[in-house]
Amino acid sequence: MQSRRDFLKKKTAIGVSLIPLATLSLADDKVVSVDEPMAKNFGYILNVADAKSEEKHQAGQKCENCVLYVEGNKGCNLFQGRHVSPECWCKAWALKPGATL
Structure with a gap:
């Protein structure tokens, strides 16, 4: 027993x-929202086409080719692995090694 x-x-x-x-x-x-304080601080934009007005943005930059983007779950290390679209962009963007613009 x-x-x-x-x-x-x-x-x-x-x-x-x-x-x-x-x-x-x-x-x-x-999913990361543009209204979140952290997203606002980094100028998070849902559509890379809208990022053209951002001073820091250059043609070809998007989450998909950023070092912070995690392809398997479409997450972002900056936003604690939460979902972001490959077509998004933010001011923390940095070119992924081996990627091209």
């Missing part, structure tokens, strides 16, 4: 082990 203490230890361990999975699934749905 299992003691109450052993039963609770096992249930707690299972519950705690599932927390990272729940966090990942919630993070997958997060």
Whole structure:
């Protein structure tokens, strides 16, 4: 027969082990908004065509060829891995090694 203490230890361990999975699934749905304070600070723009008016923007720059962009989940290291479109741009843009404009 299992003691109450052993039963609770096992249930707690299972519950705690599932927390990272729940966090990942919630993070997958997060898309960076232009209204967020951090996005505003970096001049985050949803469409690279609209970035032409930005002083720092140069033709060919977009999230897709930025060193901060993570292709597998379309995330951005600047925005804690949350989703950004490959066609976005921000002032933190830096050319990915091996990429061309």
